[in-house]
Amino acid sequence: MASRNQNKPPLPNATPRSPSNKKDSVDEVPIDKRRKIGSGKMVGPANSGRTRQAFSVLNAGQDPAASGDSTGNGSSDCSAIEFTKEDVESLLNEKMKGKNKFDYKGKCEQMAEYIKKLRLCIKWLQELEENSVLEQEKLRNMLESADRKCSQTEAQMKNKEGELNSIIAELRKNCALLQEKLTKEESDKLAAIDSHRREKEARVTAEKLRASLAEELEKAHHEQLSANQKVASLNDMYKRLQEYNTSLQQYNSKLQTELATANETLKRVEKEKAAIVENLSNLRGHCSSLQDQLTSSRASRDEAVKHKEALVNEVGCLRVELQQVREDRDRQQLQVQTLTDDVAKYKETTGKSSAELDNLMIKSSALEDTCSSQREKIQILQQQLAVANDKLERADLSTLEIRTEYEEQKRTIQDLQSRLTEADSKIIEAEKLRKKLHNTILELKGNIRVFCRVRPLLPDEGAGAEVISYPSSLEAHGRGIDLLQSGQKHPFSFDKVFAYDASQEDVFVEISQLVQSALDGYKVCIFAYGQTGSGKTYTMMGRPETPEQKGLIPRSLEQIFQSSQSLLAQGWKYKMQASMLEIYNETIRDLLSTNRSGPDTLRAENGVVGKQYAIKHDANGNTHVSDLTIVDVCSIKEVSSLLHQAAQSRSVGKTQMNEQSSRSHFVFTLRISGTNESTEQQVQGVLNLIDLAGSERLSRSGATGDRLKETQAINKSLSCLSDVIFALAKKEDHVPFRNSKLTYLLQPCLGGDSKTLMFVNISPDPASVGESLCSLRFAARVNACEIGIPRRQMNVRSADSRLSYG
Numbered sequence: 001m002a003s004r005n006q007n008k009p010p011l012p013n014a015t016p017r018s019p020s021n022k023k024d025s026v027d028e029v030p031i032d033k034r035r036k037i038g039s040g041k042m043v044g045p046a047n048s049g050r051t052r053q054a055f056s057v058l059n060a061g062q063d064p065a066a067s068g069d070s071t072g073n074g075s076s077d078c079s080a081i082e083f084t085k086e087d088v089e090s091l092l093n094e095k096m097k098g099k100n101k102f103d104y105k106g107k108c109e110q111m112a113e114y115i116k117k118l119r120l121c122i123k124w125l126q127e128l129e130e131n132s133v134l135e136q137e138k139l140r141n142m143l144e145s146a147d148r149k150c151s152q153t154e155a156q157m158k159n160k161e162g163e164l165n166s167i168i169a170e171l172r173k174n175c176a177l178l179q180e181k182l183t184k185e186e187s188d189k190l191a192a193i194d195s196h197r198r199e200k201e202a203r204v205t206a207e208k209l210r211a212s213l214a215e216e217l218e219k220a221h222h223e224q225l226s227a228n229q230k231v232a233s234l235n236d237m238y239k240r241l242q243e244y245n246t247s248l249q250q251y252n253s254k255l256q257t258e259l260a261t262a263n264e265t266l267k268r269v270e271k272e273k274a275a276i277v278e279n280l281s282n283l284r285g286h287c288s289s290l291q292d293q294l295t296s297s298r299a300s301r302d303e304a305v306k307h308k309e310a311l312v313n314e315v316g317c318l319r320v321e322l323q324q325v326r327e328d329r330d331r332q333q334l335q336v337q338t339l340t341d342d343v344a345k346y347k348e349t350t351g352k353s354s355a356e357l358d359n360l361m362i363k364s365s366a367l368e369d370t371c372s373s374q375r376e377k378i379q380i381l382q383q384q385l386a387v388a389n390d391k392l393e394r395a396d397l398s399t400l401e402i403r404t405e406y407e408e409q410k411r412t413i414q415d416l417q418s419r420l421t422e423a424d425s426k427i428i429e430a431e432k433l434r435k436k437l438h439n440t441i442l443e444l445k446g447n448i449r450v451f452c453r454v455r456p457l458l459p460d461e462g463a464g465a466e467v468i469s470y471p472s473s474l475e476a477h478g479r480g481i482d483l484l485q486s487g488q489k490h491p492f493s494f495d496k497v498f499a500y501d502a503s504q505e506d507v508f509v510e511i512s513q514l515v516q517s518a519l520d521g522y523k524v525c526i527f528a529y530g531q532t533g534s535g536k537t538y539t540m541m542g543r544p545e546t547p548e549q550k551g552l553i554p555r556s557l558e559q560i561f562q563s564s565q566s567l568l569a570q571g572w573k574y575k576m577q578a579s580m581l582e583i584y585n586e587t588i589r590d591l592l593s594t595n596r597s598g599p600d601t602l603r604a605e606n607g608v609v610g611k612q613y614a615i616k617h618d619a620n621g622n623t624h625v626s627d628l629t630i631v632d633v634c635s636i637k638e639v640s641s642l643l644h645q646a647a648q649s650r651s652v653g654k655t656q657m658n659e660q661s662s663r664s665h666f667v668f669t670l671r672i673s674g675t676n677e678s679t680e681q682q683v684q685g686v687l688n689l690i691d692l693a694g695s696e697r698l699s700r701s702g703a704t705g706d707r708l709k710e711t712q713a714i715n716k717s718l719s720c721l722s723d724v725i726f727a728l729a730k731k732e733d734h735v736p737f738r739n740s741k742l743t744y745l746l747q748p749c750l751g752g753d754s755k756t757l758m759f760v761n762i763s764p765d766p767a768s769v770g771e772s773l774c775s776l777r778f779a780a781r782v783n784a785c786e787i788g789i790p791r792r793q794m795n796v797r798s799a800d801s802r803l804s805y806g
């Protein structure tokens with residue numbers, strides 16, 4: 001098709017316009033013209049045949065194929081023809097040309113043809129004009145009706161505008177009110193955040209203070225201990241020195257008395273010696289006189305002998321004289337005899353006296369020796385005494401010094417102790433404040449708190465990419481967890497998230513306050529939920545035989561007993577009762593029953609009906625299970641042995657997912673009643689620690705027979721639990737607590753006024769990602785559930801004997 005910008009062939013050869021040609025022409029013709037000419041257009045495929053018909057009339061005599069008419073039928077309907085300005089102009093400028101100058105016939109034919117075209121054109125123009133008039137009329141009518149409509153619409157719009165203005169005004173008012181509320185809410189929120197922050201700060205400072213005071217206390221204790229030790233050792237030394245001193249003094253006095261007796265003995269001996277010496281000199285004198293006598297006697301004997309000889313000579317002569325002489329002689333002999341006897345006697349006496357004298361001399365010299373040695377000893381002892389006295393003096397001095405030091409240290413210790421008591425009271429105050437704030441926050445939240453714990457990969461797991469990650473943002477730190485499933489990230493956030501490397505201690509630290517509040521008279525419930533093998537039993541019970549791997553139950557009980565002991569100082573006396581049960585295949589079993597081998601252990605499905613334990617809730621929201629064994633416990637040792645007994649009785653089995661799978665829900669309950677004699681207060685707390693059986697997919701568990709039944713029962717009760725949670729989350733009027741034993745037992749914890757915490761345990765195994773996602777979604781629902789506000793169960797004995805809540 002030729003372009004409009006190119007030279008157009010004359011009209012007879014003008015080609016009928018196809019819709020696209022028409023568009024071109026419409027684009028080029030001014031709007032007013034376009035309207036006129038355009039009104040004669042035949043639009044659409046039905047008209048194209050008619051257009052071609054009209055042109056066959058114009059091109060009559062010409063080859064129909066050349067004119068584009070495929071039918072070859074003629075028609076005089078010119079209304080189907082349209083002319084452009086150029087067409088009309090070319091028609092008007094057209095000149096008749098013959099074969100030559102004189103070919104009039106040819107020219108006439110051309111003229112006739114031209115006249116036909118002109119007529120057609122004129123007719124078209126007339127029709128066009130008529131059409132345009134009609135169109136104008138129509139348009140005018142339309143315009144009028146449009147005007148009317150417009151004014152109507154305008155009026156409506158005005159009305160609506162009025163309405164809208166009033167709505168806007170109302171909305172503005174609402175908006176202002178909402179803004180007000182928002183600011184109020186925000187200020188409340190800010191105040192809550194502020195109080196939370198302050199509580200945190202207070203807690204941190206209290207903890208710091210406590211730590212520093214504990215340090216100081218420890219130091220003081222150490223100092224006290226060492227001072228006490230020093231004092232004890234000094235006292236000991238002092239005692240020993242005193243003993244030594246007294247013994248020395250005793251020894252000294254003994255020595256003095258000995259010395260005195262020795263002196264006396266010496267004096268006596270000297271006296272004796274003097275007497276003996278005197279005696280001896282007397283005896284000597286006597287002896288010498290006797291010897292003189294003896295010599296004189298000897299001389300007289302010699303004289304007598306001489307005389308005798310003279311007399312013997314004169315014997316004969318003097319026989320009378322002889323007799324006389326004989327008598328004399330006898331007499332003299334007697335006398336001699338007596339004298340000899342005397343001499344002998346004197347000799348004997350002299351010998352004896354000299355032996356005695358010798359003895360006395362020996363004794364005297366021995367006594368002198370003893371005296372001198374004793375004198376030496378006394379001197380040595382006196383020297384020793386002087387040294388000891390010196391030492392004693394020095395010891396006295398050092399004792400005095402130590403005593404003053406001890407007094408000083410005693411004063412320091414007293415000072416430290418008073419500071420310690422002050423700090424203790426401060427700590428108690430801070431603890432009270434912290435407890436109050438903690439409880440206020442919990443009360444404000446009013447919902448079940450959820451902690452998430454991811455266990456480490458087990459040795460036979462871990463093929464594949466990591467599916468669990470933790471957001472690094474400060475806001476979500478320790479609270480967020482992301483699960484990756486099929487390339488999609490599912491973010492969750494809870495009150496606390498423990499990664500695989502969190503120790504049992506780390507986990508316990510976070511719940512210790514909650515456990516503590518059971519002693520303050522709150523009902524506390526902690527339960528572990530999660531897929532089988534995800535670490536619920538490890539979290540709740542752990543391995544009690546290994547101190548670091550002990551779970552929450554043994555740790556909580558240790559804390560309860562320790563705290564109850566330390567609260568004795570504040571006048572609190574506690575009584576505790578423990579009970580343990582499991583829900584196995586929708587049947588309650590008493591784990592502390594002494595006749596475990598009796599009928600209550602037999603499974604109902606085995607056809608033997610055991611004890612039927614009925615669950616009842618009283619008006620105070622306390623739960624009672626009829627016939628359940630309740631044991632009074634006073635120490636951690638007693639509870640540990642009960643836990644051990646219960647663990648032995650629990651239904652545990654091996655599944656494909658867990659070597660030691662708990663096939664029942666385990667419920668440990670500790671009822672705590674405390675009385676303060678000094679303030680007459682009474683509190684009643686309950687601590688429920690629950691290890692739920694693990695959820696598992698039948699397809700993955702590979703369970704058959706009894707295991708299959710167990711798995712179905714577990715899944716059913718867990719699904720009842722999720723029904724309850726969903727109903728609570730939606731705040732429905734009816735919550736189906738009674739649909740399972742588990743939910744009925746947990747009713748006061750889930751729908752009542754207790755402090756409830758759920759652990760959602762997660763396995764990091766990529767093969768369990770589906771179950772992990774389900775658990776996390778369930779946990780998120782639980783976290784959003786609002787339960788009642790936790791209330792403390794306490795009363796004052798004297799004022800009112802009934803329990804009051806506050």
Ligand SMILES: Nc1ncnc2c1ncn2[C@@H]1O[C@H](COP(=O)(O)OP(=O)(O)OP(=O)(O)O)[C@@H](O)[C@H]1O
Nearest residue numbers: 455456532533534535536537538658661662693694
């Ligand atoms: N935090 C952890 N640290 C180390 N090992 C863990 C941890 N959590 C769980 N485990 C180990 O994982 C295995 C399964 O844990 P556990 O028996 O506690 O799971 P469960 O959720 O109680 O399972 P089920 O529901 O079948 O009773 C055990 O061998 C346990 O020792």
